[in-house]
Each structure stands twice: as structure tokens, then as C-alpha cells.
Amino acid sequence: MYKQDHQRLLNILREADQPLAPIPTGETEQLHLLEGIRAVLFDLYGTLFLSSAGDLGLHEDQTADRVFANALEAADLRPLRGTSIDWLEAWKGLIRDEHQRRREEGEAFPEVEIREIWYRFGQAFCDAPPAKTDDPAWSIAALTYETGVNQVCPAPGVLSLLSTLRQHNMLLGIVSNAQFYTPLLFEAYLGAPYPSLGFRPDLCVFSFQLRSAKPSPAMFAGVLKQLIEKDGIQPHEVAYVGNDMLNDIWTASQAGCRTILFAGDQRSLRKRQDKPACANLQPDAVITELMHVLECL
Missing domain, CATH: 3.40.50.1000 (HAD superfamily/HAD-like)
Known part of the structure; x- marks a missing residue:
């Protein structure tokens, strides 16, 4: 939960x-x-x-990298390296990887649980991220990003x-x-x-x-x-x-x-x-x- x-x-x-x-x-x-x-x-x-x-704002516009940086800040997540463009591309890559994994399991139309994606991003790219998968930081980051790209x-x-x-x-x-x-x-x-x-x-x-x-x-x-x-x-x-x-x-x-x-x-x-x-x-x-x-x- x-x-x-x-x-x-x-x-x-x-x-x-x-x-x-x-x-x-x-x-x-x-x-x-x-x-x-x-x-x-x-x-x-x-x-x-x-x-x-x-539709859902998972498909972003040209300002999405700046919105992504704002979402990280709102959730107190600090990437170790790279730029906001790098972080956004890495995050999108995690979504693609999860979709591909689910397709290989036989799901024709896979959906992600976006908090899991944010958790994986945090563990791979951020300094001292929350260790728990259910930490509120993942919800805060996800919603801050969504509201920034999709009114x-x-x-x-x-x-x-x-x-x-x-x-x-x-x-x-x-x-x-x-x-x-x-x-x-x-x-x-x-x-x-x-x-x-x-x-x-x-x-x-x-x-x-x-x-x-x-x-x-x-x-x-x-x-x-x-x-x-x-x-x-x-x-x-x-x-x-x-x-x-x-x-x-x-x-x-x-x-x-x-x-x-x-x-x-x-x-x-x-x-x-x-x-x-x-x-x-x-x-x-x-x-x-x-x-x-x-x-x-």
C-alpha cells in the first residue's frame, strides 16, 4: 500500500x-x-x-524537462548527475522497459504504476532516495509532474x-x-x-x-x-x-x-x-x- x-x-x-x-x-x-x-x-x-x-500527461510537451526538475524538487529528490533532459529521458526509458517486459509476458496493452517508475528512477539516479517503495515522495513527484504537463x-x-x-x-x-x-x-x-x-x-x-x-x-x-x-x-x-x-x-x-x-x-x-x-x-x-x-x- x-x-x-x-x-x-x-x-x-x-x-x-x-x-x-x-x-x-x-x-x-x-x-x-x-x-x-x-x-x-x-x-x-x-x-x-x-x-x-x-489524455494522461505521460506524453509530454517541449517544457517537460523543466517540469520534471520541478517534480524532483517538490519531492526532495536530488539526482547525482546529468541534466533535466537526461533525467526525463531516463524516466521515459524506465516506462518503455516496463511496457516491453509486460508485452513479453503476454500483455498486449500494458500499463505502468507510475509510482513504481518514480521509485526505480530515484534508486538509480538520486542521492539518498527514500528506501521504501511506498514513501510519499513518489506520489508527490508523480502528481507534480502530471499537473505540470497536463492541465x-x-x-x-x-x-x-x-x-x-x-x-x-x-x-x-x-x-x-x-x-x-x-x-x-x-x-x-x-x-x-x-x-x-x-x-x-x-x-x-x-x-x-x-x-x-x-x-x-x-x-x-x-x-x-x-x-x-x-x-x-x-x-x-x-x-x-x-x-x-x-x-x-x-x-x-x-x-x-x-x-x-x-x-x-x-x-x-x-x-x-x-x-x-x-x-x-x-x-x-x-x-x-x-x-x-x-x-x-
Whole structure:
């Protein structure tokens, strides 16, 4: 179990809070009614939360080396040698190595636990790093870096949407490529932990927990099993809302779910037209405002 200074992590998120406005995509809405839906699952980055990177910030921009140096300082980590560019490249190399190791073990879509990557970096490159894998320094470094390369804020209407869905007795869940800090976004920016906003914890899965990422079918398997066994809800009675045609729409449709493409922000809309799986793929509905989910149910 990783030790987290919960309040400090929330403070890091809140100090990085900068409003983002959706950038129109020019897409035409297709507000088709999906009959018989009893549960709604959501992607997170680029759907419930707008993201300057359009996704997790593990893929950085040109200023990432400076952000990386700031993250080291925030966590009181002192590299023994090299420059911030060297440190960032070494860190990225550790991620690549872990992905390759998992692929060799048979995982087609591997995900890292980013605190493990920071721990390995600290042991290899830093002077007197914390010896324990669960030291809060790794969480602080990881979140400071993420907030520096990826601004995040709630999508317009998200609280109203969740409230209305709860009033209509919809079961709510999350299936998201995510890291340990991702669930904290709800408390930091929406004022309450995600279960308090109506998401049932057993219907929420984050990729770092499984060490597998969308478009892996494993991301949906556990949630759908819960819905079938506990609630008697079949996959065709589940709507999944996401912004990525491959990771979200294709993967959810392969699992038997109905699909709603959120095409409300140019930064995060991923049409994936270069992917054979998406060549002839159509979502069941397309929305450009999150609240329009309600018009499809």
C-alpha cells in the first residue's frame, strides 16, 4: 500500500487548477435514443474532465524537462548527475522497459504504476532516495509532474449530468486509463470523492490497478461481470461514454455495450481513422455537449 499525504496531493491539484474551455470540433451530433439502458459508464480524461493533453500527461510537451526538475524538487529528490533532459529521458526509458517486459509476458496493452517508475528512477539516479517503495515522495513527484504537463478541469455540465442520472436511478461507473492520482480529481475539482457523486466503486476501474490499459478487453470485463451477477444488467443495457474511437468506442462495443462518442473538445477527440478496427466503426450516438447524454437515454 502506498502512503499518500492525501491533503498535500489535493493541494497540488488545486494549485494547478486552471479553467479550460472546450474547443469546438465541428462534429455533428447524432442524438439517437438508446432504449433499455440501465447503467452508464464513463471515460475520464477528455470526457468527464477536459484535458490540455487530451489524455494522461505521460506524453509530454517541449517544457517537460523543466517540469520534471520541478517534480524532483517538490519531492526532495536530488539526482547525482546529468541534466533535466537526461533525467526525463531516463524516466521515459524506465516506462518503455516496463511496457516491453509486460508485452513479453503476454500483455498486449500494458500499463505502468507510475509510482513504481518514480521509485526505480530515484534508486538509480538520486542521492539518498527514500528506501521504501511506498514513501510519499513518489506520489508527490508523480502528481507534480502530471499537473505540470497536463492541465485538467471538469467538463461543462458534469455535476448536473451526474445528478440527473442519479435521479433517474442509473447505475454509474468509470472505465478509464488512469493513474493513482486520477480518482483525486473528483475531490479536488468537484468537491467530493467519486463514490459520493454517484459512482459505484465496484463499477469503477482504473488502468493502473490492472496494469492493463484500454483497448484491452480486461478493462471492461470485471465491471460487466459485476453488473450481470449483482444487478442482472446485461452489456447491451450499458451505455459507455468516451472520446476515443479505439480505446472507448471500439473496446466498449466489443464488450457488447452501447456507445456514445463525446466529440465536444478538439484536444481530446480521437477518431483513429488510421486504425483498421475503426475504419467502419460507428458509435450509437454522438454528442458535443456532455449534458446531451440525457437526450440519448
